[in-house]
Amino acid sequence: MSTSFAQQSPTGPARIRAERGRRGTKVLIGTDTYPPDVNGAAYFTARLARGLVERGAEVHLLCPSPSGVPHVVVRDGVIEHRLRSMPSLAHESVRLALPPGVRGHLDRLLERLRPDAVHIQNHFLIGRMLARAAHDHDVPVIATNHFMPENLFDHLRVPRPLRPYTARLAWWDLGRVLSRVEHVTTPTPAAARLLLDQGFARPVEPVSCGIDLDRFHPLPARSALSERRRLRGRFGLADRTTMLFVGRLDEEKNADELIRSLAHTPDVQLALAGQGSHRGRLEELARAERVADRVVFLGFVAHEDLPDVYRCADVFTIAGTAELQSIATLEAMASGLPIVAVDAMALPHLVEEGRNGYLYPPGSPIELAARVNAVVSDEAVRARLGEHSRSMAERHRLEDSLERFEAIYRRAGAIVPAQRGTT
Template identity: 45%
Template sequence: MRILLGADTFAPDVNGAARFAERLATGLAGRGHEVHVAAPSPDGPSGTGTFGGATVHRVRSRRYPLHESFRVCLPWESGPQTAAVLDAVRPDVVHVQAHFSVGRGLAVAASDRGTPLVATNHFMPENLFAHARIPGSLRGAAARFAWRDARKVFARANALTAPTPRAVELLTRATGLPATAISCGIDAERYAGGTETEGTILFVGRLDQEKRVDELIRAAARLDRPYRLEIVGDGSERAAWEKLARDLGVPAVFHGFVSEEELIAAYRRCSVFCMPGVAELQSLVTLEAMAAGKPVVAADAMALPHLVRPGRNGWLFPPGDVAVLASVLGALLQDPETRRRMGAASREIVAGHALDTTLDAFEELYTDVTARTPGRVRVPALAA
């Protein structure tokens, strides 16, 4: 098939939605499909390149003034550009990963032209509140507006998905649109192996408000045994959380962004992985830690209970309860046998999220929506 993916975040961006789009693009290309990706330019100008066997069409972007690592595509630029990409590629199916500028432009163009359209939602309003500087008193109204806006785009799709049953429930309740749960998937064998450095607690993710890494730091400060806290990632709260760790005397190492090889090494050497975030629609980094055979301590929020089975592969804690978080972290750090047992269970659970299964599901979905779209005839792409 000729597949056009629309991604509002893509390599070199480092976040769950970008990593999923990358794995989907390279995985489909590896299966012999002709894969194109429309995504924001990482440095401004539009252009065309390649990534993992896929052709990437970069849409002109601008720096977001309230966040140094964000780039945004202005709709009056991205709309015509994404429509032009669609007309040049002439795909069998379009699959957008969001309802923002790139996804919106492609969704509108695809539905206007009768091109089969699949949409996947990775969005929660909470992910954007801090970046948009929305006061707490207005966030309820802002969330309702954001979901209404998402519905305008997703209602155009022939099929709608989200990464987990909890994410589907949230999406359907907020928009009234039916959706299917398809995991983001993971190549588990890539993370297996390595030697644990005993006493190491690991967090991986954006260092932004909804990740609540401050709770992890405060919990670590209560531990009464030797440990090391490693934090991989960057974001708007990094400086504040580095200061908090220093003030509390927490032996924390903030690595910032790291290479894929360094990230895998961090998973392999940690004793316990902790995800205190409360806005996770799946949490790819938690899946990656599980693939490395690690016990997981996570907030009892959103989709994390789909991954963490209390007493089997880790523990859940009430969001904000630093005392409970410290207690379960301390118990795991002093019990290597429980860590081994829970790590093995993590590997068993993650097997249900195999990347090949995800690719199978999307291939089947693409075939279904193209078969249900009347009058579709394979048309050669235009010459570059």
């Protein structure tokens, strides 16, 4: 019995689903920030893309060109489609994709690739353009939210009296974009609740950013002291008790509280790894507080050197009040460090009081110092807290996060287009 041509060669959505079933996962990730940008969302997206490739997926990534010139390049198996861009007035390292001509490029790219899913990491320029184009091409869209308005106030020079109104507008805009996608994730339950508290009516799934437990690990106990001494020398640190912060030195990170706490921790030095707009102010504060001899600004630390920076420290401290998870804190935990963190946003998810560290009230450097002293005054206590940090980090295996995202892509790709609706 003969078979019709239509049965042999399905067209439209049926053809796309048939093709998806015959190959491995193919995903197109869209983001407004990606390395060489230095921020948590960029680093997460890079780990996600490279991790998916290692698991056999075909990964295409759409992001701004760091030079401004559009091009395609393959790095670590990820096919980067770099869009024409211009410098951002808000941040020295972030560039903005130029919208003219982008929609036609997206249409051609989606028609050629036919990915199982599009995964947007931001709701700004690239994220919203790609989401709309993907829906027009019957490609499901997953969104991961890394955004809080507080992360932009300082860069955009928003006056403090206007920040509440700006925040409400920003949350409304985010909700409008996310309401059009098939599945929304964010790194922690606290970050998911925050979206719901801001009026977002759709389910939000917490999926940890994940951590590479092989790359970030504690020093071997038998050689820890000598190796830590060697690493401190390598980074220009004195061989003394060290509290560490890794991250941007920008307003919402509140690194000034870490510096002010040193007046109450006389035997401790602070190492700050990262760059940011507030570095000059922090240097002035260290001098004003008369602790400049115990504050070391390490500046930008290369990706390959970061594990050794954690191994220099005795305790990791973080004062940022706008953390949706904090990849740096996870890295510190995986490295076997006790944690002293501000009791704000998602950080309490990473601290079990008295078991892997302590929380302190926002804006209280004296309380921060008391917690640090409780950690470092007894080496046995410090070691016990660090061991539990490592065991907690094991709940955030990168492989588990990658596996979950792959499952989300497959499920979204299996949904009948009519059930998804349109933008």
